[in-house]
Amino acid sequence: MNKILTIFxxxxxxxxxxxxxxxxxxxxxxxxxxAIGIYQLAQSAGDSGDEAEISKIGYIDSPGSxxxxxxxxxxxxxxxxxxxxxxxxxxxxxxxxxxxxIPSDYLETGLVIRFHTEKELEMSGDxxxxxxxxxxxxxxxxxxxxxxxxxxxxxxxVQNIRLDETGAPATDQGGFGAFVLPMIFGFLLISTIxxxxxxxxxxxGEEKENRVxxxxxxxxxxxxxxxxxxxxxxxxxxxxxxxxxxxxxxIVRLGSSTVGGFFETIQVPxxxxxLGIVYYILGYFFFAVIMAGLGAIAATAKEGTQLSVILILxxxxxxxxxxxxxxxxxxxxxxTILTLFxxxxxMSIFVRMGLSEISAxxxxxxxxxxxxxxxxxxxxAAKAFRAFLLMYGKAPRLGEIFRILWRA
Amino acid sequence: xxxxxMSTPTGTLSLEVAGISKRFATAxxxxxxxxxxxxxxxxxxxxxxxxxxxTIIRMIMDIxxxxxxxxxxxxxxxxxxxxxxxxxxxxxxGLYKKLSVIQSIEYIASLKGIPxxxxxxxxxxxxxxxxxxxHQNKKTEELSRGMSQLVQFMITIIHEPExxxxxxxxxxxxxxxxxxxxxxxxxxKAGGKSVILSTHRMNEIEELCDRVFMINKGQGVLYGELxxxxxxxxxxxxxxxxxxxxxxxxxVTRRNDRPGSTELVxxxxxxxxxxxxxxxxxxxxxxxxxxxxxxxxxxxLQVVGEEE
Numbered sequence: 105m106n107k108i109l110t111i112f113x114x115x116x117x118x119x120x121x122x123x124x125x126x127x128x129x130x131x132x133x134x135x136x137x138x139a140i141g142i143y144q145l146a147q148s149a150g151d152s153g154d155e156a157e158i159s160k161i162g163y164i165d166s167p168g169s170x171x172x173x174x175x176x177x178x179x180x181x182x183x184x185x186x187x188x189x190x191x192x193x194x195x196x197x198x199x200x201x202x203x204x205x206i207p208s209d210y211l212e213t214g215l216v217i218r219f220h221t222e223k224e225l226e227m228s229g230d231x232x233x234x235x236x237x238x239x240x241x242x243x244x245x246x247x248x249x250x251x252x253x254x255x256x257x258x259x260x261x262v263q264n265i266r267l268d269e270t271g272a273p274a275t276d277q278g279g280f281g282a283f284v285l286p287m288i289f290g291f292l293l294i295s296t297i298x299x300x301x302x303x304x305x306x307x308x309g310e311e312k313e314n315r316v317x318x319x320x321x322x323x324x325x326x327x328x329x330x331x332x333x334x335x336x337x338x339x340x341x342x343x344x345x346x347x348x349x350x351x352x353x354x355i356v357r358l359g360s361s362t363v364g365g366f367f368e369t370i371q372v373p374x375x376x377x378x379l380g381i382v383y384y385i386l387g388y389f390f391f392a393v394i395m396a397g398l399g400a401i402a403a404t405a406k407e408g409t410q411l412s413v414i415l416i417l418x419x420x421x422x423x424x425x426x427x428x429x430x431x432x433x434x435x436x437x438x439x440t441i442l443t444l445f446x447x448x449x450x451m452s453i454f455v456r457m458g459l460s461e462i463s464a465x466x467x468x469x470x471x472x473x474x475x476x477x478x479x480x481x482x483x484x485a486a487k488a489f490r491a492f493l494l495m496y497g498k499a500p501r502l503g504e505i506f507r508i509l510w511r512a
Numbered sequence: 513x514x515x516x517x518m519s520t521p522t523g524t525l526s527l528e529v530a531g532i533s534k535r536f537a538t539a540x541x542x543x544x545x546x547x548x549x550x551x552x553x554x555x556x557x558x559x560x561x562x563x564x565x566x567t568i569i570r571m572i573m574d575i576x577x578x579x580x581x582x583x584x585x586x587x588x589x590x591x592x593x594x595x596x597x598x599x600x601x602x603x604x605x606g607l608y609k610k611l612s613v614i615q616s617i618e619y620i621a622s623l624k625g626i627p628x629x630x631x632x633x634x635x636x637x638x639x640x641x642x643x644x645x646x647h648q649n650k651k652t653e654e655l656s657r658g659m660s661q662l663v664q665f666m667i668t669i670i671h672e673p674e675x676x677x678x679x680x681x682x683x684x685x686x687x688x689x690x691x692x693x694x695x696x697x698x699x700x701k702a703g704g705k706s707v708i709l710s711t712h713r714m715n716e717i718e719e720l721c722d723r724v725f726m727i728n729k730g731q732g733v734l735y736g737e738l739x740x741x742x743x744x745x746x747x748x749x750x751x752x753x754x755x756x757x758x759x760x761x762x763x764v765t766r767r768n769d770r771p772g773s774t775e776l777v778x779x780x781x782x783x784x785x786x787x788x789x790x791x792x793x794x795x796x797x798x799x800x801x802x803x804x805x806x807x808x809x810x811x812x813l814q815v816v817g818e819e820e
Contacts, residue, residue: 107592110622118610315606319667322573322600323623325592490576 107324111332112339119303119340128299129344133351140355161231162191162203167210173241177234195221204235287423289380290454292345293387294420300341300388301395304333305408308399326489330482334392341388376457379467386474387450391415393478397485400492418447426455434460443470446477524587526551526675526706527572532581534567541567543730544581549675549706549723554697556717556724556738557710558808564730565710566603569677573600586674596625599673603680603710605664609653613644616652617667624671631670638666642692657684665693669700676700677708682716694720714808726812733815742805745814749777750784751804756796763787775804 119125162183165171174182183200185191191203202220210216216235218227237257244253268274311317320329395412402408422442430439434456442452443462449470456462527549534542542564549555557565570576572583574590585594607616614635621631639645642662652660661684669676678697682690697707697720709717714726724741726734734741752758753773763782768775776787784803791798806814 106625107623110619114619310609314609315602315604316608318570318575318602318604319600319606319620319664320623321575322598322602323595323620325574 107328108332108335111324111329112336115307115333115336116340118307119337120343122303125303125340125344129347132348133355136352136355159231160200161234162194162200164188164191164203164205166206166208170206170239170242172245173238177237178230180230180234182234182238192219195219202231206239284458285376286380286454286457289384290423290451292349293384293450293454294416296338296341296345296384296388297391297395297419298416299344300337300392301412302409303340304337304392304395305399305402305412307333307337308396309402309406309408321489326486327482330393330396330485330489334389334396338388338392379453379457382471383450383453383474386471386478389478390446390450390474390481391419393481393485397481397488400485400488415447419451422448422452422455426452426459430456430459440466443467444473446474449474524551525549525584526586527708528582528584529568529572530582530584532568532571532578532583534564534571534576534578541730542571542578545727545730545732546581547725547732547735549708551674551706552701552704553722554701554707554709554720556714556721557708557727558714558717558724558812559712559727559733560812561712563712563727565712565727566679568727569600569602569679569708569710572677573598596671597674599668599671599676601664601668601676601678601681603683605661607652607660607663610651612649612651613639613655613663614648616663617670620667621670624673626671634670634672635666638670639663641696642666642689658686658689661685662689662693665696669696673705675706675708677710679710680712681709682711682713714812718808724808726808726815728812728816734811741811745811746803746805747777748780748782749775749804750787751775751800751802752791752798753800754791754796754798756794758796759794761787761790761794763790773800 158179158181160181160183162185163170164185164187171184174184185194185203188203188205191200194200195203201222202218204216204218206216207213216239240257241253244256266274311320324332394415395408398411398415399408402411425438425442430436433439439452439456442448443456443466453462453467453470525548529548530546531544532542532546533540533544545564545568547555557568559565567576571578572585572590574595583590586597588594608619611619614632617635617638618628618631621635622628626634636645636648639648642665644659644662644666647655647659652663655663665678665681668678681693681697685693697709700707709720711717718738721738723737724734725732751773752775755772758774761776763779763786764776765779766777768777778784778787788798788801791801
């Protein structure tokens with residue numbers, strides 16, 4: 105136990121004092137701060153410059169029934185012209201920004217022809233809204249009450265209420281907010297796995313390359329070395345995560361009120377936090393022991409990193425399946441399979457948590473399988489350590505790996 | 513295998529290897545090897561490259577396990593505790609490049625169960641002993657090869673192990689440091705520690721070893737006290753450095769003359785003593801006279817030759 109603690113301390117301190125680790129820890133908060141800075145700069149530039157300026161848009165009313173409601177579309181004002189030549193002249197003189205023609209057969213076709221001088225990807229939303237609003241107002245004028253006209257412009261304003269088994273509003277209302285938090289857990293897990301396993305593979309590679317490995321193995325058992333390393337690097341990864349979380353909270357507070365307001369709408373049911381933490385920890389250990397085994401087999405740190413991708417890809421898989429498929433079929437059997445299989449379990453839980461209810465038995469079996477996976481992974485990785493750590497140079501072929509593991 | 517001394521050491525042995533074998537894939541790397549090491553002796557584990565020496569040591573260190581046979585260290589079966597009582601300098605050696613000398617020693621010492629303070633004190637004493645104390649805060653990557661080898665040797669003995677295994681300890685060392693290391697090895701022996709020297713440079717350790725185990729292609733070929741082995745494989749010849757004119761001597765079948773010296777090969781009935789008396793009668797000045805014994809290398813070649 106003492107030796108595990110010694111290795112843990114050594115790995116933890118060596119990792120958090122690495123240049124890469126320190127840069128990694130501060131780079132995300134810095135990017136966040138820079139993004140907010142740029143956003144606010146753009147905001148203030150926009151506020152001061154464009155506020156007073158009103159864009160004028162001309163139009164030619166061929167049917168003759170689009171005379172009213174020409175003002176008051178925010179920063180857009182519409183001006184009627186009698187002939188297209190007048191409008192073109194005004195456009196070229198810079199009196200108006202653009203103009204459009206409402207043809208005489210507009211009622212049958214809905215066709216409107218727009219003329220402008222500036223190159224653009226597509227029409228701006230504000231202009232589209234203003235023209236559409238102007239057309240609607242004139243079309244419905246006199247046909248119905250102003251109240252109905254206003255409602256036609258904004259007919260759907262939904263409030264969703266999820267009921268529980270008793271028929272009362274449920275505490276967990278789901279929705280986008282409830283989906284976001286588990287996803288954050290999921291991405292924290294993947295980032296921790298990716299960064300910590302990177303350090304694990306790098307460290308193992310170095311110890312193989314600088315030949316310290318044999319001294320280590322003549323002092324401690326493979327199991328002690330493995331557990332000490334996984335715990336030390338995991339804790340270092342956790343420290344990085346906590347630092348990111350705290351700094352992002354700070355940045356959100358500094359940031360605009362809209363972003364802050366969005367985070368305030370997120371409801372955090374206790375079970376999400378609890379399951380999140382349980383799967384984060386179990387998930388990390390599962391991936392870390394398997395990564396360690398891969399690190400033992402790989403000849404160099406670089407090769408180990410290439411191998412680790414094989415593991416990271418299926419780990420993220422449930423995220424894509426969730427977005428593409430499970431969102432519409434939250435109770436499909438694929439969800440259950442992904443939840444039970446240890447490699448995909450953590451991410452599946454995080455994805456499904458936000459989409460639907462996960463039954464208790466699925467969670468129980470998935471946790472048991474994940475723990476079994478950790479124990480089995482530890483056993484296999486210890487074998488791989490014994491068998492491969494003293495093999496220098498060339499990485500073994502797949503067949504060799506199985507044969508050597510079998511005999512180890 | 514030829515065993516020169518039938519009596520193996522008694523009492524609690526530092527190391528007892530009994531019938532161990534190890535196969536890798538299709539090759540038998542170690543084949544039914546047995547030997548033992550007593551407290552306070554320097555033991556040579558010698559043989560050419562690829563003979564199986566390092567595999568035997570890794571089995572003693574519990575890094576790999578033998579397919580058959582048993583190993584006892586200081587009377588105990590292998591385990592975590594026995595690792596702390598052995599000091600091992602591997603042939604493939606290295607240090608954490610980014611750690612300082614003192615940090616490197618302290619980390620490995622702590623893995624051997626030595627408290628930090630004790631480790632630091634001992635490390636400074638040991639570094640002082642080999643004149644490396646001024647370099648204690650240097651990163652190990654800044655050390656010369658010889659220096660870093662001495663640091664690794666310090667790491668090997670920092671926890672005051674009772675059994676010390678040194679795999680090719682003199683490779684990379686200059687003559688000064690080689691002598692220094694030999695001196696420390698003798699001090700360890702005097703302190704009652706057992707030292708195993710594993711090497712393929714057999715002649716290099718002749719003067720150090722009490723007993724040797726010679727291995728070739730995974731099998732023991734010679735085992736016993738060095739003095740007895742040497743006397744057994746002694747050619748009946750003497751080595752002579754002299755001044756003057758050396759006449760023909762009765763009892764000498766052949767002379768290998770070199771400038772100022774010669775080797776005299778004696779016939780069956782003549783002893784070195786008789787020849788010495790005759791030499792003195794001839795009136796030449798004898799500067800050096802010794803019964804010539806073959807170097808370990810030659811003995812090895814002879815034994816392997818006989819076996820094949």
